[in-house]
Amino acid sequence: MWIFTKYGFVSVACASTQDGKIDENTVMLRARSRQHLVNLKERFPGTELGKAEILVSAGTDYEFRVIVAKVAWASILSELAMEQTWSNFKNEASRFAAQKKMAHGYVHALHDIWGIMRRFGVHEEIPEPNRPWTSH
Numbered sequence: 001m002w003i004f005t006k007y008g009f010v011s012v013a014c015a016s017t018q019d020g021k022i023d024e025n026t027v028m029l030r031a032r033s034r035q036h037l038v039n040l041k042e043r044f045p046g047t048e049l050g051k052a053e054i055l056v057s058a059g060t061d062y063e064f065r066v067i068v069a070k071v072a073w074a075s076i077l078s079e080l081a082m083e084q085t086w087s088n089f090k091n092e093a094s095r096f097a098a099q100k101k102m103a104h105g106y107v108h109a110l111h112d113i114w115g116i117m118r119r120f121g122v123h124e125e126i127p128e129p130n131r132p133w134t135s136h
Helices: 034-043 070-082 089-099 105-122
Strands: 004-007 008-016 022-031 063-069
Touching: 004 089, 008 034, 008 105, 022 034, 022 070, 034 063, 063 070, 089 105
Parallel strands: none
Antiparallel strands: 004 008, 008 022, 022 063
């Protein structure tokens, strides 16, 4: 799953065991920006995430990674949802970036993603009530 927060963007996938099998109890938070993981670690310092090492996997799609128990990640997701106090996510991400003196590349990317998803929604058909969904 992809998670966009005011702290940054992470791609979350199950981690693998040493023999290459999926470990359904452990997740990798993967990021293209190390700072995004640093921001999350700083936000949750006393947690498993806050104590986890940022691993570097050069040459991969997501170079920076943190591995945590899925239950720890679920708890963090719950806290992220509960801390929401804003009505416009892009503005909040911009405010956070300015406060941390971060480059605004992430905020610009959020605007691009917003535009892509807006165009996606415009082309979506809405079925009439009590009529099954059909695609053309």
